Amino acid sequence: MADPSRFPEAGLGLDRGSTPPTPRWVKAFAAVVVVLVVLWLALHLTGRSLGGPGSHTPVGGLGGDAPFGHRGPAPLEGGHG
Template sequence: MTDSPSEPTAGAARDRATAPGAPRWVKVSGAVALAVVVLFLVLHLTGSGVGPGMHGGH
């Protein structure tokens, strides 16, 4: 049996390696949005400070 040529797989790997990633501002925006959602969920589940009556006296 002969070995398959390595050129097509090397070219495909090279194309994947040079593909641009997401810009930094997209990653930062996503991280901030995720943090806001997690903060909202934590506050909502603990029952502190989210919703109508948040500023009212108890």
């Protein structure tokens, strides 16, 4: 039997404990994904989502029943707004 200390290059492929380092692009991609998930979660929890059923509703909550160009309740007669 050969002495492994005499032929160190013979055991190079057998070491299963070491793995190659993670490429930089994988780390950057993971960081971008984490940032986007945190941003989505923050927007979702604050009610300011990026899409969905209520995304086109005006801030006043008039919904889709308001006529085009309607900006709120009409001023009272004789009033100045």
